Amino acid sequence: MSVLLLRLAAPLQSWGASSRFAHRNTEIAPTKSGVLGLLAAARGIRRTEPLTELLELRFGVRLDQPGQIIRDFQTARSLDGRDSMPLTYRYYLADAIFLAGVSGDAELLHGLHDALRRPKFPLYLGRRSCPPAGPVSLGVHDGELEDRLDTFDWLATEQFKKKSYQSVRLEIIRDARPGERVSETVLDEPVSFDPAHRQYAWRPVVRSHTDRIANAVGVADDHDPMTLVGG
Amino acid sequence: MSVYLTRFRINTARRGARKLLGSPHTMHAAVRAAFANPEDHEREGTRTLWRLDAPAPATVHLYVVSPGKPDLTHLVEQAGWPTTDTWDTRDYDGLLGSLRNGQRWAFRLTANPVHNGRLTKDAKETQRFGYLREAEQADWLVNRAARHGFTVADQDDGGPNLMLHRRQNVTFRRGNGSVTLVTATYDGILDITDVEAFRRTLTGGLGHAKAYGCGLLTLAPVR
Numbered sequence: 001m002s003v004l005l006l007r008l009a010a011p012l013q014s015w016g017a018s019s020r021f022a023h024r025n026t027e028i029a030p031t032k033s034g035v036l037g038l039l040a041a042a043r044g045i046r047r048t049e050p051l052t053e054l055l056e057l058r059f060g061v062r063l064d065q066p067g068q069i070i071r072d073f074q075t076a077r078s079l080d081g082r083d084s085m086p087l088t089y090r091y092y093l094a095d096a097i098f099l100a101g102v103s104g105d106a107e108l109l110h111g112l113h114d115a116l117r118r119p120k121f122p123l124y125l126g127r128r129s130c131p132p133a134g135p136v137s138l139g140v141h142d143g144e145l146e147d148r149l150d151t152f153d154w155l156a157t158e159q160f161k162k163k164s165y166q167s168v169r170l171e172i173i174r175d176a177r178p179g180e181r182v183s184e185t186v187l188d189e190p191v192s193f194d195p196a197h198r199q200y201a202w203r204p205v206v207r208s209h210t211d212r213i214a215n216a217v218g219v220a221d222d223h224d225p226m227t228l229v230g231g
Numbered sequence: 232m233s234v235y236l237t238r239f240r241i242n243t244a245r246r247g248a249r250k251l252l253g254s255p256h257t258m259h260a261a262v263r264a265a266f267a268n269p270e271d272h273e274r275e276g277t278r279t280l281w282r283l284d285a286p287a288p289a290t291v292h293l294y295v296v297s298p299g300k301p302d303l304t305h306l307v308e309q310a311g312w313p314t315t316d317t318w319d320t321r322d323y324d325g326l327l328g329s330l331r332n333g334q335r336w337a338f339r340l341t342a343n344p345v346h347n348g349r350l351t352k353d354a355k356e357t358q359r360f361g362y363l364r365e366a367e368q369a370d371w372l373v374n375r376a377a378r379h380g381f382t383v384a385d386q387d388d389g390g391p392n393l394m395l396h397r398r399q400n401v402t403f404r405r406g407n408g409s410v411t412l413v414t415a416t417y418d419g420i421l422d423i424t425d426v427e428a429f430r431r432t433l434t435g436g437l438g439h440a441k442a443y444g445c446g447l448l449t450l451a452p453v454r
Contacts, residue, residue, distance in 0.1 A: 163396065165287070219394070219396045219418075222286075222451075222454075223284070223286075223337065223339040223418060223449070223451050224286075224451055225236065225238075225294065225339075225449035225450060225451055226236070226238055226319065226321065227451060227452060228326050228450055228451065228452070229236055229321035229322065229323060229325065229326055230321055
């Protein structure tokens with residue numbers, strides 16, 4: 001198996017899976033539908049076209065730097081200024097960095113890597129107003145999706161590492177394998193992006209953590225005053 | 232006269248915990264409510280101090296130093312594990328008695344580094360201003376260490392052996408108004424120079440905002 005790894009970093013990102021009406025929420029991590037949409041945009045697949053080959057990809061994401069959720073209160077008026085549009089609350093992740101991976105056929109992944117370097121449509125992280133900071137593709141790697149997400153270098157900024165503890169474990173959210181114990185099920189398996197009838201299926205998800213990662217520049221967390229008074 | 236050190240682990244998944252962690256004012260009231268007798272909360276030369284530590288993600292400890300034994304049953308019921316885990320209270324006197332001049336300890340302190348000044352040149356009243364820069368916050372502790380009975384040890388490069396983290400502005404409601412505090416957590420190595428003054432620091436606290444989780448200095452072995 002091969003894995004295409006992506007670095008999803010930007011001042012703002014927004015990954016909706018269950019937004020309704022005037023509250024446009026964001027998940028805490030990139031969604032499969034959002035990332036497959038990004039890959040489809042790179043490839044130049046239009047919304048009305050079938051996604052066929054992309055639908056077979058397995059998806060996982062690691063929360064290297066979780067970021068902060070911020071809210072945008074948005075007002076809008078019609079072009080002639082006479083009508084006011086509904087007030088909306090839009091949520092974003094600020095300053096987040098994620099490592100995402102899709103695994104599948106090696107040839108397909110190499111094609112996607114090339115497409116991400118020369119995308120047909122502009123790339124954005126969940127919302128049109130959220131362009132990525134830096135190149136998205138980290139290249140195609142051999143191995144299983146789980147192993148690559150477990151062992152790939154920690155992508156957080158130096159500043160974030162300094163504020164973290166000296167030993168950290170990163171959260172991983174990925175597609176469940178058949179027969180595996182599922183943590184939750186989300187309505188986030190894209191079937192069609194056609195604006196006339198968008199379709200999503202339920203996606204079984206497993207949440208886990210990496211092994212401990214040593215972080216030499218981090219904050220010590222070993223101060224235990226109870227040791228001096230009898231544990 | 233005895234002093235006690237208490238550790239209570241907060242169950243961050245509970246609604247009561249959110250309320251306590253969201254406001255030092257609420258936490259102060261909860262700590263105050265742990266003492267049936269006023270003299271267990273505040274006694275001549277000794278007062279109740281508390282601090283929140285997060286040794287690992289989703290693990291939050293409340294440390295309390297107090298002149299009497301606290302009863303944290305109400306905290307366990309609101310924000311703990313009522314059937315499995317309660318709290319640990321240890322006698323602090325043994326440690327206080329074993330301190331000597333010249334000893335070296337690792338310490339942790341969450342404090343409210345401030346200075347007094349006037350907002351404008353012709354303002355009548357002086358008021359407290361928080362130190363916001365890391366270097367200023369470090370100097371604040373180094374400069375007042377001597378009168379609290381210790382010095383901050385030197386590093387190899389000659390600077391003080393100090394690390395500052397969780398430097399933040401805390402704002403919370405109190406009655407109809409609000410309180411804003413600058414806090415910083417200091418980790419470092421200290422040498423005891425005046426053991427009497429140092430004991431008073433451990434039991435009486437250091438700096439301002441002691442009711443709001445600042446000023447409690449704790450010791451651990453140097454590694």
